[in-house]
Amino acid sequence: MGDSQYSFSLTTFSPSGKLVQIEHALTAVGSGQTSLGIKAANGVVIATEKKLPSILVDETSVQKIQCLTPNIGVVYSGMGPDFRVLVRKSRKQAEQYHRLYKEPIPVTQLVRETAAVMQEFTQSGGVRPFGVSLLVAGYDDNGPQLYQVDPSGSYFSWKASAMGKNVSNAKTFLEKRYTDDMELDDAVHTAILTLKEGFEGQISGKNIEIGIIGTDRKFRQAPALTLSPFSLKLYGGVMLMRKMTFWL
Amino acid sequence: MSIFEYNGSALIAMVGKNCFAIASDRRLGVQLQTIATDFQRIYKVHDRLFLGLSGLATDAQTLYQRLVFRHKLYQLREERDMKPETFANLVSAILYEKRFGPYFCQPVIAGLGDEDKPFICTMDSIGAKELAKDFVVAGTASESLYGACESMFKEGMEPEELFETVSQALLSSVDRDCLSGWGGHVYVVRENTDVRCIFKHDHSDMILLRSIKYIEKELNMLL
Numbered sequence: 001m002g003d004s005q006y007s008f009s010l011t012t013f014s015p016s017g018k019l020v021q022i023e024h025a026l027t028a029v030g031s032g033q034t035s036l037g038i039k040a041a042n043g044v045v046i047a048t049e050k051k052l053p054s055i056l057v058d059e060t061s062v063q064k065i066q067c068l069t070p071n072i073g074v075v076y077s078g079m080g081p082d083f084r085v086l087v088r089k090s091r092k093q094a095e096q097y098h099r100l101y102k103e104p105i106p107v108t109q110l111v112r113e114t115a116a117v118m119q120e121f122t123q124s125g126g127v128r129p130f131g132v133s134l135l136v137a138g139y140d141d142n143g144p145q146l147y148q149v150d151p152s153g154s155y156f157s158w159k160a161s162a163m164g165k166n167v168s169n170a171k172t173f174l175e176k177r178y179t180d181d182m183e184l185d186d187a188v189h190t191a192i193l194t195l196k197e198g199f200e201g202q203i204s205g206k207n208i209e210i211g212i213i214g215t216d217r218k219f220r221q222a223p224a225l226t227l228s229p230f231s232l233k234l235y236g237g238v239m240l241m242r243k244m245t246f247w248l
Numbered sequence: 249m250s251i252f253e254y255n256g257s258a259l260i261a262m263v264g265k266n267c268f269a270i271a272s273d274r275r276l277g278v279q280l281q282t283i284a285t286d287f288q289r290i291y292k293v294h295d296r297l298f299l300g301l302s303g304l305a306t307d308a309q310t311l312y313q314r315l316v317f318r319h320k321l322y323q324l325r326e327e328r329d330m331k332p333e334t335f336a337n338l339v340s341a342i343l344y345e346k347r348f349g350p351y352f353c354q355p356v357i358a359g360l361g362d363e364d365k366p367f368i369c370t371m372d373s374i375g376a377k378e379l380a381k382d383f384v385v386a387g388t389a390s391e392s393l394y395g396a397c398e399s400m401f402k403e404g405m406e407p408e409e410l411f412e413t414v415s416q417a418l419l420s421s422v423d424r425d426c427l428s429g430w431g432g433h434v435y436v437v438r439e440n441t442d443v444r445c446i447f448k449h450d451h452s453d454m455i456l457l458r459s460i461k462y463i464e465k466e467l468n469m470l471l
Contacts (some may be wrong), residue, residue, distance in 0.1 A: 102337040106326060 010122060010129065021129055022122060025078075025151035028131040029163060032077035034198055035064075036162035036170055037135040038191050039146040043184035043214035044137035046075040046146075047191040049164075049199065050209050065211040065221055069094045072107055072138035073211045073219035077164035078151075079131035086130060090114045107138035111147040111155050119153025133163045139217045166198030173197050184214050251352045252373075254279060256427030257289060257302035257387035260397060260418055261358040261368040263380075264410035267438035268366040270298045270358040271414045273387070273422050275430040276305060285430040293319055294329045297359035298435055299339075302387040303373065304352035311351050315339060332359030332367040336377060343375035350374050354386040364439055389428045392421035411436045 005014075010021040035048035048064050064080075067073045068090045076083040093113045097105040114134070121127045129151040136147045148163065149155045160178045162170035177190050188210065196203050210222035258273040276287035290300040291312050299315065301308035318338060322330055330338070336357050343351060350373045358368045370384040371377045378384065382401050385393035396417035405413060415434055422429040 100338060100341050101330075101334045103331070103334050109326060112325075 010127070011125065019122060019152070022152045025129040025131050026133075029078040029133045029151065030165070030167065032079070032132075032164045033064075034162060034164040034166045034170060034195065035075045035077045035135060036160070036174070036191060036194055037075065037137055037146045037148075037158065038160040038174070038178070038182070038187040039137075039144050039158065040182045040184045040187035041180070042144070043139065043187070043212060044144045044146050045184065045187045045191050045210065045212050046073060046135050046137045047195055047208060047210045048075045048077070049195060050207050051200075052207070059206055063209070063221075065209045067211075067219045067221075068110060068136070069104060069138075069219075071104060071140060071213065071217040071219060072110060072136060073213060073221075074134050074136045075209075075211065076132045076134050078133060082130045082132045083134075086114060086117065086132065086134065089117050104140065106140045106142065107136065107145045107147065108142075110138075111136050111149060115149050115153045115155045117153075118149060118151060122152060135161065135163065137211065137213055137219070139213045139215070144213070162194065169198055170194050184212065188212065249279065252303050252354075253388050253427060255303070255305040256425075257305075258389040258393060258418060258422045258425065258428040259289060259300040259302045259354075259356045259386040260383060260393055260414055261300065261356050261370075261385075262383040262397065262401065262410060262414050262417075263366045263368055264405040264407060264436075264438075266364050266366065267407045267410060267436060268358045268360070268368060269407075269410045269414040269434060269436045270300055270356065270368075271418045271432055271434040272300050272302075273389075273418065273428040273430065273432055275428050277427060280426075282430070288433065290433055290435060291316075292435075293335065293359075294323075296437070297330065297332050297335055297357070298437065299335075300356040300358070300386070302354045302356070307351040307353045311342075311353055311355070314342065318342070332357060332361050332369075335359070336367075336369050336371075336379075340371055340375035340377050343371065343373065347374055356384055356386050358437075360437065360439070387428060389421045389425035392424045393417065396421045407436050407438050 010019065014020050033049040033051055037044065037046040046065060050062060050064055052059055052062065065073060065075045066087050068087065074087065090110060094105045094110055118130050122129050131151065133151065134149040136149065138145050146158050147155050148158055148161050160174040162174060173194050195208055211219060212222065213219045256275055256277045261268060261270040270290055272289040274286055275282060276284040289302065290298055293299050301312055319330055339355055339357065352373055354370060354373060356370045361367045368384050369377055369379045370386050383397045385397060400413050400417050411434060415432060418432050
């Protein structure tokens, strides 16, 4: 429309009422690796692809799923370095809350403060928005919760959501498969199946990451699982899921 | 004269069976002169949390306003009331912020926590918390208060008995302190009810006993 003239400056609205930089940030997110989260009746699971640029990269050094507090974890789609900065800020905010109140921060409060940080970067001079969308999973006194936070600073609570490359297929898949009374291990199965849907190449324990939080309120990462490729092919990943449930 | 003894005050909080009592004197003075005989030192933060502030009256009022401000914002953001332990930590943090120019107050915090478990604590003017299982005291009459409470306290008192104990401990202690007295405010809180009693102090045992009995009757009706 005339939008391109306004697309360079973050702090100027375009005639169509958009902040074009934020739209571009969302595009950056949309071309990032797929990640998803599912809220079960007794916990939350978040998962992401971990496609590394080369087989020479040491995959144990890459951690896309991080914990913000012992009972809150987060995964992202988009730019890794921006994610690291947000994780650092969120952890500090959670600790400041704890120092003031000696209580673990509720999930909604942490999400709100992280979203406020992301919004700051859409209204200040000389900065750009964060190129990540976050999926925050936590368990507190209000039960299991799953929130998505966008580069604009808006946040939504989801029962199940996906972000990144394969988002529309993944969301359709999740819509079909999601039930309100799902248990945590069902949710993990569904998460892996959803990831498998849009996966290019062979899915294995080494190129996905899974994070889980249950009624024990402790966020844990699934360890790297080694799987025989034959069994994966045959059962379409069932062996992988069985191993995960055992570990659970 | 110490700044803490400028206005004069006496505060007690005591734990009973699934209830607590918090009491204060009613005198506001400027050194030896009495200015008011109905001064309020105990404030309700929410239905299950009471705060008493002893020491310099102006600091007590300002500190109370700041804490209410923080609590209201917390209620709006988190859509719930603050737990007593959380509130105590907040008070401690706020007092320590002014470590090198402190508020000249000693707060006494009393509340019902999870599962109606009574919680009391006090702290010094720079936020050192002192949690207690039985009673806490503060103010110019604190030494007498400690003695009176120690001898009168029993574990697991019901609200009526707790009220009597707290009132007697308060009155007998402030009688020995020229800077505090002129009656008392007593709050006895259990689950969803709190009973507030004010009595004027007359130096007459008979009248005191009578007023306590009268309030007891009211208590029985309400509790």
